[in-house]
Amino acid sequence: MVLGGEKILGERIYVRPLTPEDASLEYCTWLNDPEVNYYLETRKATLEEVRAYIQKQIDNPNSIFFGIFDKGTDKHIGNIKLEPIDWGKKKTVFGILIGDKAYWGKGIGTEATKLAVDIAFGSLGMEEVELGVIGENKRAQRVFEKAGFRAVELQKKAMNHDGMLFDKIIMRIQKGQKMYAGKNS
Numbered sequence: 009m010v011l012g013g014e015k016i017l018g019e020r021i022y023v024r025p026l027t028p029e030d031a032s033l034e035y036c037t038w039l040n041d042p043e044v045n046y047y048l049e050t051r052k053a054t055l056e057e058v059r060a061y062i063q064k065q066i067d068n069p070n071s072i073f074f075g076i077f078d079k080g081t082d083k084h085i086g087n088i089k090l091e092p093i094d095w096g097k098k099k100t101v102f103g104i105l106i107g108d109k110a111y112w113g114k115g116i117g118t119e120a121t122k123l124a125v126d127i128a129f130g131s132l133g134m135e136e137v138e139l140g141v142i143g144e145n146k147r148a149q150r151v152f153e154k155a156g157f158r159a160v161e162l163q164k165k166a167m168n169h170d171g172m173l174f175d176k177i178i179m180r181i182q183k184g185q186k187m188y189a190g191k192n193s
Contacts, residue, residue, distance in 0.1 A: 013025055013027075015077075016074075016123055016126075016127060017079070018079070018119045018120070018122070018123050019079075019119060020078070020079055020080075020115075020116065020119060021076055021077060021078060021079055021085070021116060021119055021120060021123075022076075022077050022079050023074040023075065023076055023077070023088060023120065023123050023124070023127075024074060024075060024077065025066070025072070025073065025074055025075075026062050026065070026066075026073050026074060026075045026087065027062065027066070028059040028062050028063050028066075030062060030075055030084060031055055031058040031059040031062060032055075032058075032084065033055065034084070034107075034108075035058055035084065035107065036053050036054060036055055036058055037107075038086075038105065038107025038108070039052065039053040039058070039107070040052050040053065041107075041109075043109065044105075044107055044109065065089070065091070068091070070091060070092045070093045070094075070095070071089065071090065071091035071092065071093065072089065072090040072091070072093065072127065072132070073087065073088075073089050073091070074087065074088050074089070074124075074127075075087055076088060076106070076116070076120045078111070083108070084108075085106060085107065085108040085110075085111045085116065086104065086105050086106040086107045086108065086111070086116070086117075086120065087104070087105045087107070088102070088103070088104050088105075088120055088121075088123070088124045089102070089103040089104075090102055090124060090127070090128055090132070090134075090137070091103070093132065093134070097136075098133060098134050098135040098136065099134060099135065099136045099137070099138065100128055100132070100134050100136075100137055100138070101137075101138050101139060101140075102121070102124055102125075102128070102137050102138070102139045103139065104117060104120060104121060104124070104148075104151075106120070117148070117151040118151050118154045118155055121151060121152060121154075121155035121157075122155045122156075124137075125137055125155060125156065125181060129183045134183065135182060135183045136180060136181070136182045136183070137157075137180070137181050137182075138178060138179070138180045139152065139157065139178075139179050139180075140167075140176050140177070140178055140179075141176070141177050141179060142167055142169065142174045142175070142176065142177075143162070143174055143175035143176065143177050144174060144175075149177065149179070152179050153179075155181070156181045156185060157179040157180060157181045158179060158180060158181070159177050159178070159179050160178050160179065160180045161177070161178040162175060162176075162177055162178075163175065163176040163177075163178065
């Protein structure tokens with residue numbers, strides 16, 4: 009892994025690399041909750057599956073997988089991922105999950121997204137971060153726009169989600185982009 013186990017501090021949260029010991033019943037509950045997993049590919053998970061997934065991310069040199077933690081309580085509330093990382097092209101794909109619903113609608117997703125972009129551009133030396141979001145997920149789109157991402161492509165009926173086809177919006181942010189207000193731009 010490129011980054012050590014250090015905490016990267018935000019205003020209300022911090023992120024740090026996850027370890028298999030971070031797998032918890034609460035983490036599994038997020039993935040098994042239909043409201044939380046509505047836009048996720050994962051629909052259910054066991055504790056052993058979560059541990060194995062975290063280890064798989066640790067072992068992957070083209071992945072950075074961080075937990076999002078409440079700065080005041082150290083409570084694990086979600087995850088961010090940069091994967092795959094294309095070291096040659098200096099590009100990566102971003103993903104986020106705020107699993108603890110008590111933190112929804114409070115700007116945590118935006119703060120975590122900005123931290124992930126800071127990590128990508130600063131620590132990892134990336135030049136571009138991209139993501140794909142289901143067109144119906146307007147809340148996530150607003151979060152990404154607040155963090156500086158811009159929609160660059162619409163792929164009609166490109167995502168099969170529980171047997172239904174949805175539009176996929178590709179969003180992107182580039183290092184030095186005017187809308188990006190991170191520390192490392």
